[in-house]
Amino acid sequence: MQNTSDTDPGGDGFSDGHVSAVQALGTTGIVHRPVGPAESRSASRLWWDADADDYQATHGEFLGDVRFRWCPEGLVESEAGLLGPVDGRDVLEVGCGAASCSRWLATQGARPVGLDLSAGMLRQARAANARSGVDVPLVLADATELPFPDARFDLACSAFGAVPFVDDSAAVMREVHRVLRPGGRWVFATTHPLRWAFPDDPGPEGLTVYHSYFDRTPYAEFDDDGRATYVEHHRTLGDRVRELVGAGFELVDLIEPEWPEGHQEVWGQWSPLRGALVPGTAIYVCRRD
Ligand SMILES: C[S@@+](CC[C@H](N)C(=O)[O-])C[C@H]1O[C@@H](n2cnc3c(N)ncnc32)[C@H](O)[C@@H]1O
Numbered sequence: 001m002q003n004t005s006d007t008d009p010g011g012d013g014f015s016d017g018h019v020s021a022v023q024a025l026g027t028t029g030i031v032h033r034p035v036g037p038a039e040s041r042s043a044s045r046l047w048w049d050a051d052a053d054d055y056q057a058t059h060g061e062f063l064g065d066v067r068f069r070w071c072p073e074g075l076v077e078s079e080a081g082l083l084g085p086v087d088g089r090d091v092l093e094v095g096c097g098a099a100s101c102s103r104w105l106a107t108q109g110a111r112p113v114g115l116d117l118s119a120g121m122l123r124q125a126r127a128a129n130a131r132s133g134v135d136v137p138l139v140l141a142d143a144t145e146l147p148f149p150d151a152r153f154d155l156a157c158s159a160f161g162a163v164p165f166v167d168d169s170a171a172v173m174r175e176v177h178r179v180l181r182p183g184g185r186w187v188f189a190t191t192h193p194l195r196w197a198f199p200d201d202p203g204p205e206g207l208t209v210y211h212s213y214f215d216r217t218p219y220a221e222f223d224d225d226g227r228a229t230y231v232e233h234h235r236t237l238g239d240r241v242r243e244l245v246g247a248g249f250e251l252v253d254l255i256e257p258e259w260p261e262g263h264q265e266v267w268g269q270w271s272p273l274r275g276a277l278v279p280g281t282a283i284y285v286c287r288r289d
Contacts (some may be wrong), residue, residue, distance in 0.1 A: 013188040018058075019193060020219075021051035025229040032217040032245040035231045037167040043220070043228035044165045048097075052092065052120030054241075056098055068104040068128055070159050070189045073257040073279035074268035077104065082187045082255065082285050086110040089154040090246075092179060094143050094172070094188070095161015101126035103134040113153075115146070116161070117120055140190040151181045158188035164232050167218075173247035177288055186249060186286040192256065195269070197235045204269030213221045248289050255283035 022025075025046055035043070048055075063069055068077035077083060083091070087109035093102045096114030097276045098121060105112040112138055116122050122138050141147045143162035156176045163169050176186050197213040199206050213236065216272065223228040244251055259275025266272075270280045 008033045018051055024050045026223040027221045027229045028089050028224055029222050031220055035218040035220050039228050040167045040231045043231040047230040048118035049120035052124050056124045057075045058090050065128045065198050066103045072270035074263055075257045092153045093154040094158040095102045097121045098128050102136040106134050106136050107124040113137050115141050119143050146175045146179050150178055152179045154184050156186045163190050170243040173243045177247045180288040189281055189283045192282045200269035202266050202269050206274050225260040244286055252287050253285040257281050
């Protein structure tokens with residue numbers, strides 16, 4: 001992706017860490033072009049199923065089996081407390097991947113449910129459930145059509161899950177609003193929108209603007225038949241605020257985690273070099289009316 005799966009839109013090829021998914025899918029090119037809901041869903045399933053094992057091998061140790069990390073900057077919920085009290089709360093994790101955040105929430109007395117579009121990522125989640133002995137419920141579904149009744153949850157969260165990968169992220173906001181109880185919080189992290197303008201390069205090449213921040217045309221990787229194998233959608237900061245307000249949320253805070261001194265972990269395009277200069281993550285803290 002533009003970021004968390006470490007491909008390389010502004011560089012000269014695809015990520016080193018995700019070569020096997022690129023090869024398995026026969027990805028041959030990169031383009032900015034319109035990508036609708038069905039093609040986005042299909043590309044995300046293809047990508048995350050193909051990349052699940054590499055993603056876990058590359059990032060699993062940093063993420064931990066039972067840890068709630070919001071972002072490559074390393075911010076953890078045990079210190080940030082962005083969700084507020086979780087004990088006894090029903091919590092939905094959107095785009096849970098291997099569901100480390102849900103397992104951490106379970107150890108804090110919450111009742112989490114992890115939801116993801118990718119069977120491959122949920123296979124990693126089941127393996128981590130078994131490894132850790134913290135067994136959280138997992139649901140295979142699309143974030144734009146949540147398979148839950150109205151007002152099912154007290155809280156919802158997402159660490160880089162689903163939101164950047166759907167064509168209609170306003171629909172995700174509306175769905176999360178629907179399944180939350182009044183007063184519930186929706187806290188989600190995405191790549192900071194400013195990063196759209198820069199190449200996904202953790203080094204000095206990643207410091208020069210190459211693309212318009214205002215160009216919302218999706219980023220897509222494709223195979224020889226033109227089939228999208230990976231897609232990312234961009235919203236400016238203003239777009240995102242309008243989506244949230246339009247769905248009925250109040251934006252309580254916007255966290256832009258700073259790169260911690262001494263933190264050396266490079267995650268795709270996130271690095272100490274860039275982190276010192278440009279925000280890499282935006283965390284939206286919202287309250288349902
Ligand atoms: C960058 S990974 C993040 C995973 C996990 N939250 C983490 O912190 O490692 C993005 C996740 O979003 C999921 N995803 C993408 N599109 C989705 C959709 N439309 N609905 C639900 N999940 C989706 C992917 O399958 C993948 O597991």
